[in-house]
Amino acid sequence: MKRYLKMNVLEASVKRIDYVLRNFPRTYVSFSGGKDSGVLLHLVMERAEAICPDRKIGVLIVDLEGQYQATIDYIKNVLDEYHGRIEPYWVCLPLNLRNAVSSYEPFWRCWDEKARSSWIRDLPDRKEMISDPSFFPFFRKGMEFEEFTPAFGEWYANGQKTACFVGIRSDESLNRWRTIASATKARYSNKPWTTKVSDTLYNAYPIYDWQTKDIWIANSRFRWSYNKLYDLMQMAGVSLARQRICQPYGDDQKIGLNLFRVIEPMTWNKVVNRVSGANFGNIYCGTKITGFQKVDLPEGHSWRSYTKYLLASLPDKTRENYTRRFVQFMRWWHKQGSPATEEAIEELPPDARVLNQRSARGTKDKRLARYVRIPDTLPGNLDARKAGPSWRRMAICIIKHDHLCKSLSFTQTKNQQEQIANTLKRYESL
DSSP states (O other): OOOOOSSOHHHHHHHHHHHHHHHOSEEEEEOOSSHHHHHHHHHHHHHHHHHOTTSOEEEEEEOOSOOOHHHHHHHHHHHHHTTTTEEEEEEOOOOEEEOTTOSSOSEEETTOGGGGGGOSSOOOOOTTEEOOTTSSTTOOTTOBHHHHHHHHHHHHHTTSOEEEEEOOOTTSOHHHHHHHHOSSSOOSTTOTTEEEOSSSEEEEOTTTTOOHHHHHHHHHHHTOOOOTHHHHHHHTTOOGGGOOOOOTTSTTGGGGHHHHHHHOHHHHHHHHHHSTTHHHHHHHTTSTTTOTTTOOOOTTOOHHHHHHHHHHTSOHHHHHHHHHHHHHHHHHHHHHOEEEOHHHHHHSOTTEEEEEEEOSSTTSOSEEEEESSOOSOOSTTTTTTTOSOOHHHHHHHHHTTOTTOGGGTOOOOHHHHHHHHHHHHHHTTO
């Protein structure tokens, strides 16, 4: 439940930043060159000048290679602006990143020396740039981004109590809201806008309650520098809510592949040729092939047979991943059932068994439907609302290269989280 403070979001953020600067001897900002981390960095530097002018603030930049030139220019400008007051780490190391535009290569490796001839851009010519894998004692080639960032924090902390300022906002996505709102997470001194990473490292989210408009109001009011890429996105017709800067082949960002052609055509050819499936993802993103509502069933197929046909066309490891998750998906819905309105009940397939009991989900005013067998598709917009199981949902999951099966409501499993934690523990003493 939201609790509103008797202050505006700027005042609340300043109060949080001041608290961190006074209680943590070491602090750094995770800076991507985006609008949120940019505003956060400006805020932190202003407050540091007032509270601890003799302390340098760390700045972590994880460069994922697939960046717009406007973003690189902005990062350089900010580092020059705060030169002498910051400890910058511009990381250009071979990390494994999600490739959501290919079924055959679910990951791609940025700054991979073996692919140097096809790099999207050259390494930045800056003294802050780190491209030597031996620079960090914990680093190993092919680490994932989610592994690297907490490992860097532990390294930077060097045994001292350390806070990492992270510029995420809860209204950007459900996952970001859950990062803040989770009642089970460990926090620092019970501050809801913090998360414990380890005994010495905490993440702090001072601007978590800002809205997009607050970001641009602050940039305008305080004349802060910002990434001019957002101006270009605005001119290209991208709404404020969709203006994000991420590596171009991720699950959510692949829809922006075509923006490289519009905004930065000189980089376009390198972007679509850098990883497997990128050109396919660009051509078909948002069309009948990748849009949920617009996928057409091939003639002669049912959604069940089409799903099995797609599975058979995949590499063994990828097929096993989908099959395992599909089995879990079907078992869950068979056991839990789904809520159905009286109108939907009349259209449900014969394999649906409608019970007299009410569903415990949602408003609890719908009857519970269970499925003897998974239907090909569901009536009305039940498929799109993820209100029940269907073979259509599973087929679309494969077509969208959704390796994590987010469209089937899967999240990162506890086992996967433990694997990452164990990996970090294994390498922390090297």
